[in-house]
Amino acid sequence: MGESAVLASDTAPAPSAPVVVEARGLGVAFEADGQRVSALTSVDLAIRRGDFVSLIGPSGCGKTTLLRAIADLQAPSGGTLTVNGMTPAEARGARAYGYVFQAPALYPWRSVARNVMLPLEIMGMGRSERARRAEHYLRLVGLGDFARKFPWQLSGGMQQRVSIARALCFEPTLLLMDEPFGALDEITRDGLNLHLHELWRRTGMTVVFVTHSIPEAVFLSTRIVVMSARPGRIIDVIESPLGAVRDLGIRESGEFLAVAHRVRAGLRAGHSYD
Amino acid sequence: MRQVFASPVFVAVLALAAGGIARASLRAVPALALLAALVTLPLLVLALARLARRDTLAARLASPALFGALLLWLWEMLVLGLHIPFVLLPPPSAIAAAFATHLGTLATDFRQTYLHAVIAGYALGCGAGFAVALAVDRSPFLRRGLLPLGNLASVMPIVGVAPIMVMWFGFDWPSKAAVVVVMTFFPMLVNTTAGLAAAGVMERDLMHCYAAGYWPTLFKLRLPASMPFVFTALKLNSTLALIGAVVAEFFGTPILGMGFRISTEAARMNMDIVWATITVAALAGSLSFGAIALIERAATFWHPAFRR
Amino acid sequence: MIDAAWRCAARILPVVTVLGILTALWYALAIPLNAPRLDLDEAAGFSTLASAAWSMDRPVLPAPHQVVAELWTSVLFHPLTSPRNLLYHAWVTLSAALAGLGIALVLGIALAVGIVYVRTLDRSLMPWVIASQTVPVLAIAPMVVVVLGNLGITGLLPKAAIAGYLAFFPITVGMVTGLRAADPLQLDLMRTYSASPGTVFTKLRWPMSVAFLFPGLRVAVALSLVGAIVAELPTGAQAGLGARLLTGSYYGQTIQLWATLVMAALLSIAALLGVGMAERAVLHARGGRL
Numbered sequence: 074m075g076e077s078a079v080l081a082s083d084t085a086p087a088p089s090a091p092v093v094v095e096a097r098g099l100g101v102a103f104e105a106d107g108q109r110v111s112a113l114t115s116v117d118l119a120i121r122r123g124d125f126v127s128l129i130g131p132s133g134c135g136k137t138t139l140l141r142a143i144a145d146l147q148a149p150s151g152g153t154l155t156v157n158g159m160t161p162a163e164a165r166g167a168r169a170y171g172y173v174f175q176a177p178a179l180y181p182w183r184s185v186a187r188n189v190m191l192p193l194e195i196m197g198m199g200r201s202e203r204a205r206r207a208e209h210y211l212r213l214v215g216l217g218d219f220a221r222k223f224p225w226q227l228s229g230g231m232q233q234r235v236s237i238a239r240a241l242c243f244e245p246t247l248l249l250m251d252e253p254f255g256a257l258d259e260i261t262r263d264g265l266n267l268h269l270h271e272l273w274r275r276t277g278m279t280v281v282f283v284t285h286s287i288p289e290a291v292f293l294s295t296r297i298v299v300m301s302a303r304p305g306r307i308i309d310v311i312e313s314p315l316g317a318v319r320d321l322g323i324r325e326s327g328e329f330l331a332v333a334h335r336v337r338a339g340l341r342a343g344h345s346y347d
Numbered sequence: 348m349r350q351v352f353a354s355p356v357f358v359a360v361l362a363l364a365a366g367g368i369a370r371a372s373l374r375a376v377p378a379l380a381l382l383a384a385l386v387t388l389p390l391l392v393l394a395l396a397r398l399a400r401r402d403t404l405a406a407r408l409a410s411p412a413l414f415g416a417l418l419l420w421l422w423e424m425l426v427l428g429l430h431i432p433f434v435l436l437p438p439p440s441a442i443a444a445a446f447a448t449h450l451g452t453l454a455t456d457f458r459q460t461y462l463h464a465v466i467a468g469y470a471l472g473c474g475a476g477f478a479v480a481l482a483v484d485r486s487p488f489l490r491r492g493l494l495p496l497g498n499l500a501s502v503m504p505i506v507g508v509a510p511i512m513v514m515w516f517g518f519d520w521p522s523k524a525a526v527v528v529v530m531t532f533f534p535m536l537v538n539t540t541a542g543l544a545a546a547g548v549m550e551r552d553l554m555h556c557y558a559a560g561y562w563p564t565l566f567k568l569r570l571p572a573s574m575p576f577v578f579t580a581l582k583l584n585s586t587l588a589l590i591g592a593v594v595a596e597f598f599g600t601p602i603l604g605m606g607f608r609i610s611t612e613a614a615r616m617n618m619d620i621v622w623a624t625i626t627v628a629a630l631a632g633s634l635s636f637g638a639i640a641l642i643e644r645a646a647t648f649w650h651p652a653f654r655r
Numbered sequence: 656m657i658d659a660a661w662r663c664a665a666r667i668l669p670v671v672t673v674l675g676i677l678t679a680l681w682y683a684l685a686i687p688l689n690a691p692r693l694d695l696d697e698a699a700g701f702s703t704l705a706s707a708a709w710s711m712d713r714p715v716l717p718a719p720h721q722v723v724a725e726l727w728t729s730v731l732f733h734p735l736t737s738p739r740n741l742l743y744h745a746w747v748t749l750s751a752a753l754a755g756l757g758i759a760l761v762l763g764i765a766l767a768v769g770i771v772y773v774r775t776l777d778r779s780l781m782p783w784v785i786a787s788q789t790v791p792v793l794a795i796a797p798m799v800v801v802v803l804g805n806l807g808i809t810g811l812l813p814k815a816a817i818a819g820y821l822a823f824f825p826i827t828v829g830m831v832t833g834l835r836a837a838d839p840l841q842l843d844l845m846r847t848y849s850a851s852p853g854t855v856f857t858k859l860r861w862p863m864s865v866a867f868l869f870p871g872l873r874v875a876v877a878l879s880l881v882g883a884i885v886a887e888l889p890t891g892a893q894a895g896l897g898a899r900l901l902t903g904s905y906y907g908q909t910i911q912l913w914a915t916l917v918m919a920a921l922l923s924i925a926a927l928l929g930v931g932m933a934e935r936a937v938l939h940a941r942g943g944r945l
Contacts, residue, residue: 107658146552165558172556178549181649182571191567195559225654392775399775407778414779435802492669502877502927504884504919506793507896510904510912515715590793597888598904613798616805621798633786 093247093279094120094143098152101138101305112138113305115152118298122246125273125280127290128298129336130343135305136283140251143281144172156247168196170247171240175255177232179224179239186211186220189239196243210238213272230261237269241276248280255285263321266292270319288324291315291332299336301343309339355397355406359413362390366420373427384424391417437619445619446626452608453627460605461631463520464592468527473584475528476535477577484543485561494540501533509595518599526595531584538580542573575650578643585635589628681719688715717910725914738894741918747895749922751811752876752883755818759875762819763826770827771834771860772852781831788824793817796886814895818882822875829871833864869934876926884919896922 099116102109113135120126128136141147142154145161156164164170171192179188189207198206211217214234224232233253240248254262270293273280284290290297291313299309314328323329369383391413398410419439425431426438433441446453483489509526516522546569554564596606605624612620644653689708692715709718717725726741733740766784769776796817803813837859845855887897896919903912 144556146555165556168558170556172553174549174552176549178547178553180550180568180571182574182647192557195554195557195563195567223649225649225651395779396775399778410775410778411780411782414783418783434805488669489673490669491666492671492673495670496673499924502874503923504877504881506881506885507900507916507919510900511909511916513904514907514909586788594793594885594888598901609795609798613801618798618802625795625798 090121090123092119093122093124093157094118094281095155096139096142096152097154099139099142099149099154100151101135101142101147102150111304113142116307118307118310120279120281122279123277123295125282125293125295126298127282127284127294127296128300129284129287129290130300130305130308130340131302133302133305134300134343135302136300137251138305139300140249140281140283144170144249168192168243169245170249171243171245173233173236173240173248173250173253175252177224177229177236179232179235181223181225183224184220185216185222185224185227185235188224188235189242192239192243198243206242207238210242211235213241214238215268228261230257230265233257233265234268237272241272246278248278250280250282252283252285254289262286262289267321269293274317287333287336291329291336292319292321292324297332297336299339299343301340308343309335311335311339355394355401355409358390358397359394359409362387362394363416365390370420370423373424377428380424380428387420434616434618437622441619442622442626446623449620449623452620453623455603456605456608456624457627457631459520459601459603460523460592460596461589464523464595464604465527465588465631467520468524468592469531469584469588471524472528472531472588473535473581476532476580477539479532480536480539480543484540490540494537497533497537497540501537505530505533506591506594509591510598512595513598518601520604523592523595523600523604527588527591530587530591534583534587535577535580538576539573542576543569545569545576546572574647575643575652578639578647581639582636582643585639586632589632589635593628678719681716682709685709685714685716685718713907713909715909717913721910722913722917725910726917729914741896741899741914744894744896744899744915745918745922748880748883748887748897748919749926751814751886751895752818752879752926754811754815755820755879755882756822756875758815758819759822759826759879763823763871763875764830766823766827767830767834770831784824784827793821793882793885796882796888800886814883814886817886818879821882822879825871825874825878826868827871829867830864833867834860836863836867865937869930869937873927873930876930877923880919880923880926 096116096118099113099118100111101113102111104110112133116135116139118139128139130136138147142149143156143161145165154161157167157169159167159169179185180191183191186204186207189211190203193203193206208217208220211220214237216231216234216238219227219231219235224235227235237253240250254265257265266289273293280293282290282293295313297311297313298307299311300306301308311332313332315323315332365383365387369380369387372379372383395410395413395417398406398413422436423438423440426436437445479493483493506526508529512525512529513522516525550568550572551564554568559567593604593606593609596604597610600607605628608624609621612618612624647653686705686708689711690704692711693704693707708714710721711717714721729739729741735743737743766780770781770784771777799817800813803809803816841859841863842855845859850858883895884897884900887895888901896915899915900912903909903915
C-alpha cells in the first residue's frame with residue numbers, strides 16, 4: 074500500500090523505480106508449414122515497477138506473442154528478455170506473475186472460490202490461508218457473495234472478474250493481461266475498466282495489458298506501446314499525461330483525445346489501416 | 348368437467364381400462380375384445396399426444412412408460428388374437444408366468460453370469476484400460492502408436508476371442524470374465540486417452556504459468572476434464588460386458604449361466620424361459636446403465652449436458 | 656514433398672513400433688503357454704524349446720507366422736467357392752452384414768425423421784431407442800436364428816435382421832442430432848422464404864445431417880459385422896466366419912481359429928475403409944466440408 078501513496082501524486086512511476094521486465098533486441102519466430110515466420114523483431118522495452126503498460130496494434134503485430142514470451146509460454150528466438158532480473162522460465166518458477174487470458178479459463182468443476190484457490194493449492198499453501206485469500210480477493214473484485222457459485226452460473230463479465238481474482242490471489246508483483254475484456258460488450262467493459270484502474274491504483278502493481286481498443290488503452294495506461302504487423306515491431310511508446318485518478322468522464326477531455334490521436338497516428342504510420 | 352377430460356391422466360386410465368377389458372374378453376367374447384381394442388388405441392395415442400405437450404418431469408417419465416405399456420399390450424393382443432405360434436413369440440403374460448415359476452434358476456444364472464463374470468471382467472477391463480491410458484500418456488510416441496490401434500480394436504468383432512478364452516481359462520466364469528476384460532479394455536483406453544487430451548489450451552497454459560508439474564496438472568486439470576469421456580466408456584462397456592459374458596457362454600460353460608440357458612432352452616423350444624432370461628438380461632443391462640448414468644450426473648454435474 | 660513424406664513417417668513409425676512390440680510379446684508369450692504341451696528333455700536348450708513352441712500343430716497360442724501361413728494357404732491355395740477358403744466364409748458374413756446395414760439405414764433414418772418431426776414420438780419412443788441398446792441384443796441372436804429357422808426362414812435373412820437391429824441405433828442417434836443441427840438463423844431464413852416443411856427438409860435439414868451420418872455409420876458397420884458373426888454361432892451353419900470360429904473351437908484347431916479372427920479383423924478394416932471412401936466422395940462433392 075505504501076507504493077500507492079507514492080504514486081498518488083503522479084501516474085508515471087519515478088524514473089528510478091526498478092525495472093521489472095526488460096527486452097533487448099527480442100525476436101520470436103514460428104515454424105508454420107515448414108516456413109519460418111517472424112512474429113516479433115528487435116523489440117526493446119523496459120517496464121518499471123508500478124507501470125501500467127498497454128500493448129496495442131492490429132492482429133498479427135505480435136502483442137500477444139510479446140506477452141506470452143514474458144510469461145514463458147513462448148520461447149524467444151533471439152535477443153534477451155528478463156523478468157525481475159531472471160529469465161522468464163525462472164520467473165515463472167518463482168511465480169512472479171499472474172496471467173489473465175482472453176477467456177476466463179475457469180475450471181467448471183470447481184466453485185468460484187475453489188477456482189481462485191487453485192494456484193494457492195498448487196503452491197502448497199495451507200487451507201485456512203487459502204480460504205482467507207480467496208475471500209479477500211473475491212471481495213476485491215466485487216464478487217464476495219458468489220464464492221459458492223459455479224463459473225457457468227455467472228455472466229461473462231463476472232467470470233472474467235473471477236479470473237482476475239485468481240491471478241491476484243498469490244500476490245504477484247506483475248500482472249499480465251491478454252485482451253481480458255475483448256469478448257465482452259462495451260458497457261460491461263467500461264465497468265471492468267474502471268474497476269481494474271481502481272485495483273491497479275490501490276495495489277500499485279505492474280500491469281502489462283494487451284488490447285485492440287484505443288480508448289481502453291488510453292484510459293488505463295501510464296504508457297502505451299503502439300505496435301505494427303509484418304514483421305511485428307514497436308512503432309511508438311507514448312507516456313500518458315493523464316493523472317492517477319481517472320473516471321470514465323475523462324474520455325471526453327482534450328488530453329485524452331490527444332493521446333488517442335497520437336495512438337491512431339502511430340497505427341497509421343505502421344500501415345495498420347491498409 | 349371438461350378439464351378432467353382434457354387431462355392426459357384421465358385419458359390414459361380410460362385407455363388402460365379399455366385395454367384391460369379387451370385382454371380379458373379376448374378368448375370369451377372376441378367381438379367385445381375387438382370393440383374395446385378399437386377404443387383403446389386412439390385413447391392411448393391421444394394420451395401420449397397430450398403428455399408430449401407437457402414439460403413436467405412426471406410427463407417426461409409417463410410418456411415412455413405409457414408407450415412401453417402400449418407395446419406390451421399390442422404384443423399380447425396380436426400374439427393371442429392372431430394365434431401366433433408360441434414357439435415364434437410367446438405373449439408377455441406367458442413370459443411373466445415363466446419368470447415367476449423359474450425364479451430360482453434365473454437367479455442362479457444371474458449370479459453365474461452377472462455377479463461373477465460381468466462384474467469381475469468389467470472392473471478389470473475398465474481398470475486396465477484406464478491404467479494403460481495413464482501410463483502411455485507420458486510418452487507421446489507410445490500414445491501416437493497405441494491410439495490408432497486402440498481405435499481400430501474398439502470397432503473390431505472382439506467377441507470372436509471368446510472360444511480362445513474358453514480354451515485358455517476353462518469352462519467356468521473366469522473365461523467369460525476374460526472375454527469381458529478384452530472387450531471393455533479398448534473402449535476405455537481410447538476414451539481415457541482422448542479425455543486426457545481434452546483439456547483446453549488456455550487451461551493448460553494456466554497450469555504452465557503456475558509452474559505446476561506433471562502430477563498437479565494431471566490431478567487438478569486433466570483427470571477432471573477427462574471424466575465425461577471416461578463415463579462414456581463406462582456406459583458403453585456396461586452393455587458390452589453383458590454381451591461378452593453371454594456370448595462367451597455359447598462356446599462352452601458348466602450347466603448354468605444366462606447364455607447357456609438361452610441356447611439350450613431355445614434348442615428345446617422352451618421359449619418362455621428364453622424370454623424370461625432375456626428379460627433378466629435386459630433389466631440388468633438397463634439398470635447398470637442407469638446406475639452409471641446417475642453417478643455420471645453427480646460426478647460431472649459441471650458438464651454442459653447436465654447444467655441447470 | 657519431402658516434408659509430406661516426413662510427416663507421414665512420423666505418423667506411421669509409432670504405430671509400427673507398437674505393432675513390433677506386440678508381436679515380440681506374442682512370440683515370447685507363446686513359449687510359456689505352449690511349453691507344458693511339449694515333450695522335451697529337461698536339458699533341451701532355449702532355442703529347441705522356442706522353435707518347438709512356435710511350430711506346434713495345435714498350440715495353445717499359435718505363433719504369428721503360423722497364423723499368417725494358415726491365412727495365406729487358405730486364401731491362395733483353395734478355390735473361392737471352397738469352404739476351406741476363408742474368403743468364402745468372409746463373403747458369407749459380409750453379405751449378411753451388408754444386408755443388415757441396409758435394413759439399419761432404412762430403419763434408422765425413418766425413426767430419426769419420425770422422432771424429429773413428431774413430438775409424441777420424441778417423448779415416448781426415444782427413451783426406448785436408448786433402452787434398446789442397454790439390452791444385450793446379441794444374447795437374443797441365436798434364439799432369433801433358431802426360431803426363424805423353425806419357420807423355414809434360413810440363410811441370409813435372420814442374420815441380416817440381427818445385424819440390422821444392432822446397427823440401427825448409432826444411425827438413429829446420429830441422424831436425430833444431425834436433423835436438429837440446423838441453426839435457428841438458417842431455419843428463420845427458410846421461414847422468410849415461407850418454405851414448406853418438405854423444402855426445409857430437403858434443402859436444409861437433410862444436407863445438414865450428412866455430417867452426422869458418417870460417424871454413426873462407422874460404428875454401425877462394425878456392429879453389423881459383429882451381429883452377423885454372432886448370428887452364425889448357434890445355427891450349425893456350415894458357412895460364415897462365426898461358424899468357422901465355432902468349428903475351430905470344437906476341434907481345437909487353434910491356428911484356424913486365429914486365422915478366422917484375423918480375417919474378421921481384416922473384414923472390419925475393409926468395411927471401415929469403404930465407409931471412409933464414401934465419406935471422402937461426399938466430402939469432395941461438397942468442396943471439402945461436410
